[in-house]
Amino acid sequence: MNLRVAAIREVYEIQSKDLVHDIKDKMIQEPNFFEEGGSWAHSLCVMNEFYTIAKMTHLPFSNDLKLLYIDVCNEAGSKVSLRDQNLKKEFEIELSTVKSPTLKM
Numbered sequence: 369m370n371l372r373v374a375a376i377r378e379v380y381e382i383q384s385k386d387l388v389h390d391i392k393d394k395m396i397q398e399p400n401f402f403e404e405g406g407s408w409a410h411s412l413c414v415m416n417e418f419y420t421i422a423k424m425t426h427l428p429f430s431n432d433l434k435l436l437y438i439d440v441c442n443e444a445g446s447k448v449s450l451r452d453q454n455l456k457k458e459f460e461i462e463l464s465t466v467k468s469p470t471l472k473m
Contacts, residue, residue, distance in 0.1 A: 408444045434459040
């Protein structure tokens with residue numbers, strides 16, 4: 369059973385890193401990413417799904433995903449739902465307590 373949990377954790381962590389990379393690429397490559405009908409809403413939806421999986425399985429939701437979530441919400445501005453705004457605030461609070469030179473707010 370422990371090997372199965374370790375394998376699930378490893379796949380989840382790899383997929384999380386891939387997700388961050390893919391969304392960052394889309395932000396750069398798609399000029400209308402943050403416009404009406406752009407990919408920003410779908411990107412938030414996918415990150416929300418990863419967050420739900422993390423909560424249900426007690427796997428970590430990476431700081432890179434939290435930072436990206438915050439960035440997407442900030443860029444999308446008033447188009448972001450109240451639920452997403454609240455989760456963004458939660459991530460900002462969590463990250464403000466992290467003492468790491470790689471994380472910059």
